Amino acid sequence: MGKNVYGDGFAFWFTTEKEMTGPAFGNTAVFNGVGVFFDTFMNTKHPVSFPYVGVMVNDGTKAYTNDDDNFLNNNGGCEV
């Protein structure tokens, strides 16, 4: 296993719009669809360890919250 992870992470997106640059792993924070986030950097304290994989389902009414690693709107996930 690699010993260190760097950066903020990456994400897979399944959305209705594409190429919308923004703060959520490069994508816009408000989106329609599903995002799978591979977060390697903990921005605030959490009861889970990082790296963390989170999933968010959005209908365009919520926004990815970068400051708390999206734990506000996280729909599920797991530690890695």
Add this chain to the structure above:
Amino acid sequence: MGNFQKWRHVRVRSSSSLASACSPLAWPSTRACRTTRCRRSPCARIFFTSRILVLPLPRRNSADPFLSFFSTPTPDANLENRYWSFGGSTVVSTNKYVRLTPDRQSKRGWLWSKEVCNAKKEAPFIDGLSAFFFFLDSPSALTTGTSSLISRWTEWARTCMATALHSGSRLKRR
């Protein structure tokens, strides 16, 4: 080249395995898609290979998790890939790798598929650092049973990260 050996950089390599040959990501170089009927359209390619794709779902144990979608430069691609667009800080080196971001702060890079995913017929999976699209026999398979889409996603996401970390160490050895 030191940057490219970090785990988080998508490393793309050519592969002749069955699963990669059937992956939409490898269409330009897919042998299975060179049959006459598969030339019709990308959708037809998925359809006619889907019967095979259902079986190798647990492909996470495969020797080479990296699917090549840039392995074959296509003549129709004027320095562009037919199925993928990229931007931001992403660098694509044809036949070698895709680097989403350099090792600097506040860098953003992206790859977007040019193909539209029909969520009623296809289920996306993540394996390694590649995204797959598998046809399901029935749309109800998306939400029913123990293999619901979300639970599969979670499982494969875990696999994805583990593979990424593993590949990072593997790349360093080379």
